[in-house]
Amino acid sequence: MFFNIFNFELKYRFSRPATYIYFALLFLVSFVLVGVGNTPATEKVFHNAPITLAFLQLTMSLFGIFLASAVMGVPIYRDLEHKTGTFLFSYPISKTAYFMGRFWGSFFILVFISFGSIIGSYLGSIIGPALGWEEASRYGPNLLMNYLYPWLTLTLPNLWLAGTLFFAVIVFTKNIKAIYAGGIIVFIIYMLSSIFSEDVASSSIAQILDPFGLNTFDIQTRYLTPYEQNNFLLQVEGNLLLNRLLWFGVGAVLFVSAYARFNFENFFSPKVAKTKKEKETTKISSIKRLVANVSFTNKYQWSSFKTLAKIEVQNVLKDVYFKVILLGGVIFLFVDLWFGFPLYGVSSLPVTSDIVANRGFTYGIFVFIIIVFFTGESLHRDKASGYASINDTFPVKDSAIVASKFAGMAFICVLLTLVPVFAGLVTQTLNGYFNYHLDVYLIDAFLIALPDYLQMVMLVFAIHLLVNNKFAGHATSVVVWLAMLILRNFAGYDFNMFFFSYKPGFSWSEMNGLGHFGESLFWFNSYWTAFGIFLVLFFSIFFSRGTDDGFKSRLRVARGRLTSANAKVSYLFLIITIALGGYIFKSVVYDNNYLTSDEATLSSVSYEKQLKQYEHLPQPKLTSVNMKADLFPYDREAHFNAEVTLVNKTDSNIDSLHLDIGQLSDLVVMFGKDTLQYRTPMKLAPRKFQVFGKKPRLGNYRIMALPKTMAPGDTLNLVMNSKRIFKGFPNAGSGRDIVYNGTFTSETLPTIGYNPQVELTSDSERKKYDLPAKDYDLPAHDDELGRRTLLFTDDADFIQFEATISTVPDQIAIAPGYLQREWVENGRRYFHYIQDTPIQAFFNIVSAKYDVLKSEQELPNGEKVNIEIFYHSDHDYNLDRFEAAYKDGLKYFSETYGSFQFRQMRLLEFPKYASFAQSFPNTVPFSEGFGWLADFDDPDDFDYTYFVTAHELAHQWWGHQIAPNYTRGANLVSEALAEYSALVLTERQYGKDNMTYFLRNELDDYLFGRANESKKENTFINCNRAYQWYNKGSLILYGLRDYIGEEAMNTALRSFADEFALKQTPPFAGSTDLYRHLAENTPDSLQYYLEDTWNKITLYENKANQVKAEKIAEDEYLVTFDINSQKLYADSAGMESKAEYLGDFIDIGVFSEDDKDENGRTRTNSIYLQKHKISPGQTSLTVRVKGVPVRAGIDPYNKLIDRMPDDNVVDVEVESSSNKE
C-alpha cells in the first residue's frame, strides 16, 4: 500500500511542470555561476574547488528551502483542499501508508530537484572553460566526491529540516498559510545566529544555532587558505557536527510528532467552529427604517474611496501574517538599533544619525516582504475572496477602487516608516540618551524611507495590475528585484537611473547632517516617484472588474482606456519623469563623469599601456610648498594657489614636467608670468553614456615643457593654480572631500610622474587585457631607486611647508604647521600656518565648525607640546581618552623612541563618511564614527579610542620621523611599528588582560586576510597587505617583546630610530633595516623566532588535551599536562608542511579563578607562567603550583599564530584528595 501511494506521488509530481521548473532553476543558476566564474572563489581558488562547491550547495539549499515549502507543504494539503481527503476514509488505506507514502514521495522529489544544482555546477565547470567563458586555469580537477560530499552533509540535512518542518506545519495547522509562519521562524533563528557570528566570542553559539549551517560553514572555513580551499573537504566534526545533529534531530522530532498527530478523522474533518448556544433574542425592535437616503454625487466617489481605503487598511492590519512579519521586523529592528555595529566589541552611543542609518538593515528585508506580498494581496483580495462579485456591482468608479487600494498600502507604508522612529526613540530613552534629533528622524522617515517604500508599492502595484494573477504577480515582482540585484552585484551594472527606486548611497553624519546627499536624494526620489506614479496610472488601464477577465477582453478594455483621463495624466508623469531623468543624467554623466565599471577598468589599462613608458623618467622633486587655499564649503568648492619649488635631484637633465591632475580642474602652471604649455598623451574612448557630443576623452596626465631645461641640482619656482569643484551629484560615492561642515582633503596639488598604484592588480583581469602578471607591488629591498624614494609620496623627499587658508567665518580651517595669524577679511576667515621644520609632502586641509579642547604635555626633555582637540560641539564624550592617549604617548614615545619633532599635536574630527584616522604631521583627522561616540560602559571594553589615537601619534615617529622607503615591506616600518607602539601604550594604561580581546581580533583578521588572499601571501619582511602589516605585525612584534624582553626590544627600536630619524637624504628606511636592528638585539637561542615570523609563514597547532592536578599540600598542587604542539610552515599559496625542529619555547600556564581588579576589570591570575622548550608532537609535563588551579594549557595568551586558539586552554581536573585517604 505504501508503494502505491509513494508511486502515485512520484507519478503525479513527475507529470507536473513545476517539478521540472524547480529543477531547471537550480540547474541554471548553478550552471551559470560556475560556468562564467561568478563564484565567491578568490583568484587563487578554483570555481569548482571543494569549498566553493560546498558554499554553492549551501546557498542553493537556501533556495531549496523555498522549494521545500512548495513541494512538502502541499501533498496532504492537496487532499484537504480538493476535499478528496474525505474519500480516503472509505478506502482501505492505513494511516501509515498514506502518511509515509505522501511524505517520502514528496521528499524523493525534493531530493531529485536538489540534484539540479549538482548537475548544473558540474556541467558549468566543464562547459564554462571549454567555451572560454572563464579561464580554464580557474578550474581544478572534477572529483565526484567534491559534489556529493557537501550535498550529503549540508544540502540533504537542510532539505530534511525544511521538508519535515513544512510537512508538520500542515499536519498541525491544516492551514497552507502557516508555511509562511514556519519559514519566518526558521529565518529568525538564522538571523539570530548571524548576529552571534559577528563577534568572535560568541561564534560557537552561532555555529550550533544556525538551522542552515551557513554561519557554521562560514566560521569553519574562515581561515582556510587558497591551497586548502582547493584541496580539502570540510569534515563534519566539532561544531558543524553538533549543528547537523541538532537540526537533523529537530527534523526527526517534527517528523515523528507529525506522524503521531496525523489521523484521517481529525485532519480531514472540517473545522468545527465553536458552537455557542445561540440565545433566543426576545427583543426585536418593532420599528426600523430599512430605507435610507442614497446619493451618488461626486461626494459619493470621494467617500467611497475613503471607506474602501479604510477597509483595505483594516484587512491588512488584521491579517495575522502581517502581524507576524511585522513583529519579526520589529524584533530585528530593536536588535540592530540596540547593538548597532560595535567596533572591537564596543557599542556606540545611540545617536540619531546612527539609529536612522541602522534601521534599514534587517528591518528593510521585512518591509520588502510586507510590501511585495501585501500589495499583491490587496489588489487580488476581492477576486480571491469572492467578494468581487458583490463589490464590482457598486456604482463606484474603477479609479476610486484602484486609488483606494493604493492609498491603503500607502497608509501601511507610513506605519512602516514610523515604526523605526518609535523604536529609535525607545532605544535612545532606554539607553539613557536623551539628545533626540527629531528633525533627523522626520526627514529620514518621510523624505527618505517613505518614498522608498511607496516606490516599491508602485512597481509591485503596476506588475499586479498587468499580470492579474496573484501568484504570477508575486513571482514577477520577486523576479524583477532579483534581476536588479543580480545585474548590480554580479554583472557589474550600477547606473542608478536604470534600476527602479535605486538612488546614490548616502550617509547621515552628526557633524554634517544629511549634507550634500539631500540634493541627489531629492532628485532621484522625484524621478522614481514620478515614474512610479506613471506606472500605477498607466497600468491601471489593465484593471479588470467583473467576472470577464480573459486576456483578450482585458486587452480590448485596456486599449479603449489608452485615451482615458487616467492614462493622459500618466503620460504627463512620464514626461515629468523624462525631464527629471534628463537633469539627473546631465549631473551624473556630464558633470560627474560617470563611467561604467568596465570603463573604469579600461581607464586603468589605458593608463598603464599608454604611460608606463614614463615610469622611471627622471623628474624634479618638490622642496617647498606655500599653499594658498580658499575653501567654499557651502558651495563645495576649493581654489588652490600653490607656490612650489622644484629641484632636480637626479643626475640627468630634465626638460619636461609630468603632472597627473587627478580630480583637480583648471590646473594652470605659471612660471613668472608665463603659463606652461602642456600636452595630454593619454587618450580614452568616449564615455559610453555620453549621448551628445561624443568625443575621445583626454586623460588626467599632462606633460609640460619646462621654461628651461633643469640641469642636475637646478631649482625652479612655479605657481600652480587649480580648483576642486563638486557640482551636482554623481551616480555613487560620498564626495566627502569638501562638504558643508567637515571638509577634509589632501588632494590639493597635482602628483608628479607615473603612478603605478593606478595599475590593475588582479592577475586574471590583467590577463584579460593583455597585461603581464604583476607579482610584487614594490621594488626589492636593495633597489637603488626604491631606497632613494619615499613611500608616502615620491613627489618630494622633505619639504618646507606653509599654508594660508580661508574659509567661511563660522568654521576653523587647519593645515599642518604652527598658526601664525588668524584674521577676517571680506567676510572670510583666514588662517596662516608655517611648518618651520621639514616634513614629507604629505599634508591636508580641514575646515569645520569646531569646539576646541586645549591642553599641554611636558616631555622628559622639558619641552612643552600643545595639544589641541577639535571636535563637534556635542561630541565631548571621550575627549579625555583622546587627550590621555596624546599625553601618555608623547611622554612614553619620546622617552623610548627619541625626541618628538613638533611643538604641537592636534586631533580633528571629520564626518563619518569614512571610518579611519590618518596621521599627518602634528595633525590627525579622526573620523566621527571611529570612537567619538563609543560607549565604554564595561570596564573590560577595549579602549580603541585610546589605542587608535596612540597609533596615530606613534606615526609621528614611525612614518613621519622615520620615513619608509619605496621597497618591499617598507610599510611595516610605519604601520606595524605604530600598531605595536600603540599596543604597548594601551597595555601600560589598561593592563595585559585587557589586550586579550584585541589580540584575538588581530589574529582573526590576519588568518581571515590570508585565507582571502587573491595572489599569494608574502612573508612579513616583504609584506604588501594590510592584514600583514597591521594584524600580523602587532602579533609578532608583541610576541617578540615577550620573548626577548622589553628592554632589548626598546633598544632595538631606539637604535633603528636613531639611524633614520629625520633623515632628509636617502637612503631611507626599509623593512630589512628594522630587521637588522631587531636581530642584533635578539639572542641566538631566539633567532629562530625572528626568522619564523619575518622570513617564513609560520603557524602553530597547539592544543591542551588534558590537565590534571593533584593536591599535595595545603594550597599546593602538582599539575600534569598532556599537550600537543606542532609548528607548520606555509608556502605563499597556503600549503602547509610540518616543520622539523627539536623544540620551541612556548608558554605553559596555570590559572586560578579570575577576579576583578580595583578598576573593575576582569583579572586573570596566573599561578604559573613559564616558557618551556616544547618538542613537536605529544608532550607530558608536570609543574608544581601554589593556589587552586582552575584552567591551564599551552600558549594561553595566544602569542603564537594558531588557527585554533580556543583549544590551548582547558579546565583543570582536580583529583579529589579523598581518593587517597
Add this chain to the structure above:
Amino acid sequence: MVNDKIYIVSYNNHTYLLTIIFYQPTKTTMQLTIKNLTKTYSNGVCALNNVSLTINQGMFGLLGPNGAGKSTLMRTIATLQDADSGTIFLDDINLSENKQAIREKLGYLPQDFGLYPRISAEVMLDHIAQMKGVGNKSERKELVNGLLEKVNLYRHRKKALGTYSGGMRQRFGIAQALAGNPSLIIVDEPTAGLDPSERNRFYNLLSEIGENTIVILSTHIVEDVSTLCSNMAIICAGEVLMQGKPSEGIQSMDGKIYAKTIDKVELDEYREGHQVISTQLKEGRLSLRIYSDVSPGNGFEASKADLEDVYFSNISKKVDPITI
C-alpha cells in the same frame, strides 16, 4: 412620500407586528427589457442564445436547470460581464453604455460570493451601505442594525465574517443586497444553504420589497417561484422556453397532464408512445406524468397540472427529464 404599511410576518410560530416604513420612489413603474442577448464563452459554451425578456416591477422568477445560463444572465444584468450581442435597457438606460446608472439602482446577491474574513459583519455592512450611497453616518448605522436584525444576524454583528457558517453568510449576502435603495434586485439562488425557516423568512422579506422594485430571482426550485413570483421565465441551454405568469402556464397545461404508475422496466415502451415530462419513484414503482392533448387511455388518469409540469414539459424539449 412616505407610506406606512403593515405586514404580518410569521416566524417560528410567533407572530410579530412589524411596521415598515418604505420610501416610495418617485417613479412608480419600471421595466427591464432584454433583447436578443447572446453570450458564448471562450471555451465554446453558448450560455445565452438570443435571449429576450421583459421584466416589470414585482417578483420575477427565472427557472432553469443547472447550467441553463441563469447565472450568466444575472451577472450580465448585474454589470459584471458583457454580452457578445444584444441589449439590456432599464427603462431608457442602456446598460452597456451606462453601467454606472444601473449600479446605482442595483442590489445583487451572487450565487457564489465571499467576504473579507477578518472584518466584522457590522463594519462590513456599514462599508457596503456607504458604497451603496448611504452617506449619512447615523442613518447608515440604523440601516445596518435594521438589516442585520432582519436577517437574524444582529447577535453576531461583532463577529468576524470568516467565522460565519454557510447559512449565516448567505443571510449576510441577503442583507447586503437589500442595503441602500435598490430598485433592481437580483438574487441568484438565494435560498441555497438556508434552512426552511430561514427560507420562509427570506421569502417574506423579498415579497415585502418586491412590490415597488424589480426583483429577479433565479432558482432551480420550482416551489420558490410558485410561492413568490408574479412573473416568470423558464430558461434552458441558454434559451428562453417560456415566459409569462405562473398561473397562465399552469392554465395552458390544465387538462393535458395524465399520470400513471408503472413498473420501471416498462418505461421504454411508454417513452415511445407518449411525451413523458417527468417520472418519480414511489415505493419502488414509477409514477409517470405525460403531456397529451387528448386522454391517452391505457390506464392513464387525468391529473391536475402544476408549475412543475410546466417546468418539466418545457425543459424536456431540451434535456431528457427522465432521471433514472
